[in-house]
Amino acid sequence: MTAKKLWGGRFSSEADPVFAEFNASFPFDRTLLEADIEGSLAYARALERAGVFNARERSRVEQGLRRVLAEHRQNPRLLGRSDAEDVHTYVEQELGKKIGRLALRLHTGRSRNDQVATDLRLYLRQKSLQIEHGLNGLLRTLARLAERNLEAVLPGYTHLQRAQPVLFSHYALAYGQQLLRDRERLREARSRANLCPLGSGALSGTVYKIDRGRLARDLGFDAASDNSIDAVSDRDFIVDFLHFASMLLMHLSRLAEDLILYNTLEFGFVRLDDSVASGSSLMPQKKNPDALELIRGKAGRVFGHQVALLTTLKGLPMAYNKDLQEDKECLFDAVRTTESCVRMMDLVLQRLQIEPERMRAACTLGFLNATELADYLVTRNVPFRQAHELVGKIVLRALELDLSLEGLPLEEYRRFSPLFQSDLYDTLRLEAGLARRTERGGTAPGQVRKALMEFRRKIAGRSLRDARRSPP
Secondary structure (H helix, E strand, O other): OOOOOOOOOOOOOOOOHHHHHHHOOHHHHHHHHHHHHHHHHHHHHHHHHOOOOOHHHHHHHHHHHHHHHHHHHHOHHHHHHOOOOOHHHHHHHHHHHHHHHHHHHHHOOOOHHHHHHHHHHHHHHHHHHHHHHHHHHHHHHHHHHHHHOOOOEEEEEEOOEEEEEEEHHHHHHHHHHHHHHHHHHHHHHHHHHOEEOOOOOOOOOOOOOOOHHHHHHHOOOOEEOOOHHHHHHOOHHHHHHHHHHHHHHHHHHHHHHHHHHHOOOOOOOEEOOHHHOEOOOOOOOOOEOHHHHHHHHHHHHHHHHHHHHHHHHOOOOOOOOHHHHHHHHHHHHHHHHHHHHHHHHHHHHHOOEEOHHHHHHHHOOOOOOHHHHHHHHHOOOOOHHHHHHHHHHHHHHHHHHOOOOOOOOHHHHHHHOOOOOOOHHHHHOHHHHHHOOOOOOOOOHHHHHHHHHHHHHHHHOOOHHHHOOOOO
């Protein structure tokens, strides 16, 4: 039997089946079912305050909605058997089966425009809390990885060329800082999403005394929206979330790229666990970093969702337009993709094997201590630019002799400047170069230990608003 539409009195003929299929959103917006029922439960109480329902009728509506929710949770496949136009139609029809014509009064003063805007905010609020929970787990894994490898030394890179040695823990905490900023972006996006559009009607507001402030509080929102036109047409909060997701996936993609390189035989700095890699159907020796490559690839997919929604929104006149139906699939996919990438990177890092000897050996090649030599001259009152040029010439000489800077004889140094003494070799030691970087944010072991403590403190920090809510 064809599902009855929530509209149709003005139409004299049925919709063409091709249009009906093209117009329908239920195949994807049914994701909002629980949010739709949550909003309807609160709206039923608001209608009681407005005198549309008496206490008994409101109770019947609530019981019916809870039965619809319970049946869905017990058998989610029921959704696949419906030909409803959208999730709102489905909930109203299922409620009607439970309580009869009383279900039709639930839509009093309410439009699908303010209804879907509310559903989306409720859905995104809950999902963002779950994503933050997963992100906190990833941050803690990163902290443990840094702590387990506090003394390991890694060649730092610029332009993908060996530059200066750093502690591996310092490197790991660099990504930690990026992820902390991502978490802050997520919290900001959730805060901006936490306004209640319900009661805005189609665009002009409602004539029923539903007490929108009370309705917003009932649903856990910070406040009711200020403008009914904006409330039903605003999708900024989704763009905010997609921006957060894009930034997070960009950072995870960069980390994935590093680990893919460091896992190669050419680098050999890390080893991926077999459980997060795959093999080749032709080459028996291969162990491919598929988990990391998929994270790197999925980042572009999320970027695309942000651009797609911005492109949809940029030409829309006020207020609601059917184009806004396109907000859901990109949002739902971005949520799923973000959740899965956070979970996958967490698993990769939990099982990552560090190769400290290989990393340390790499730090002895490529003149990574050249800056230390320049700083040595600076301590002898040589201007840094002059010292920089002089050390560049020394590096050329070392290359000619196929020697490292620490292997270059003192007489060779003194050909360039009489300021060089035998103590220069202490300056060139790997540990000495690390130990000198004692300013805040530097890679000296003491500074990195302090940074790790501060990082752990920040991981544990919660926003004041979210501290009032239970974890997902």
